[in-house]
Amino acid sequence: METPFKNKVVIVTGGSSGIGKASALAFAKKGAKIAVVDWKENKEVIALIKELGGDALFIKCDVSKTEDVKAMVAKTIATFGRLDYAFNNAGIEGTSAPTYACSEENWDKTIGINLKGIWLCMKYEIPEIRKQGKGVIINCSSVAGLVGFPGLPAYVASKHGVVGLTKTAALECALLGIRINVICPGVIQTPMIDRLTGKNKEAIEQFTGLEPLGRFGLPEEIANSVVWMCSDEASFVTGHAMVVDGGFVAQ
Template sequence: MTNKPFAGKVALVTGAASGIGRASALAFAQQGAKVVVADVNVSGGEETVRMIVDNGGEAIFVATDVSRAAEVEALVRQTIAQFGRLDVAHNNAAIEGALAPTAAYSEEDWDRTINVNLKGTWLCLKYEILHMLQQGGGAIVNTASVVGLVGTIGLPAYCAAKGGVVQLTKAAALEYAKAGIRINAVCPGATHTPMLNRLMVQPGAETGMLATIPLGRIGNPEEIAAAVVWLCSDAASYVTGHIMVVDGGMIAQ
């Protein structure tokens, strides 16, 4: 008997070179999955693979820009070629985009942010689902955000994209439930990641953010990863189309 619920399963994680994606990849590996690490950041992605292998796990890195259909299709194809199957996926790759109000946002910044965060999530879903339909099922978790549910100042494209991920998750969950594919999303709140660090450069930014979080602290990537892994596990076998907020109580107010 094994106490590793993902033993014999294959997990694909995008945006896995750092932050929540890396924590998710490590968590799947710790629970027995073979992991495909995908990111545009080659050095970070390869480091995630090394961390998994050093802990006795099995993983490969595939450099992938999720905004490009051919690269996402190749990512799923390489996953199958290497490991023979795809059981679970965490579509996590995202960028924060430019920090500017709506009327000052450039078209280029808007398109780039939407292409990575929303189109990229859709492309990952598309090619993962196409394989899972042949395989007879699977589980997928998309990373949305609390700002996909409530607004924030200065990140209009990010908010729009993450709100789109929420609705895309629900639509896809309904479409493929009868095919045995469960599709859910996590909405992280403030979490210690490189992205948050880039957004919190102003003096007093962290103090101001902490004041909005009832639990009184910023979350860790491992706490988001735990939710992702649970949603992909058999323990969540009756959960699909769910948008799980993991934010220390921030948007309960």
């Protein structure tokens, strides 16, 4: 096992499934210690990390709540003694409806988790990472943070907000030794896309039809990009929106 992240500590929010789970495992394979954060525990993730010889703990957290996020960072520090990297990945798609029919409840919940949650995580992660003299934060947006997507106004607005927030934080933290970037995945095979399509064949064909490669991306393909963005191989990259997609945005 390669260990470029040996003795380094990573927080991965939304770590129980999908892109978060794949990223937690990818970091573990590189030797990192992982705080797997989610609102619901998946014991399989911790077990798999330990099978790889890694060290991990699960932290239950609603990233839209200040006290939960403060406790998340505090527990990570209490357990591992430091924080070097964070992948702020937790997010929801919200309820599908056109802008004029989007409920205030759906708007507030989606913005609260997807955008406020990213801000809260950085608010409490940055001071701890700064203590190490260097580190990296990756925030998860979406191709829907770069283009419109009918029927998901709150989701699209939140993901656009994540891109702008990341660029601002990157400028603020560049000279503090903290690189901050945002990853914008395309259509990825995750529980979220299963909910959006209802696993309906026609809906799946509609989504894969958006991708020139003719298929969904895999969580592991995003995870590999996240690990690279945190590595020293990306040492001159900050404030960057990395699109990992089959070409949908370029069309």
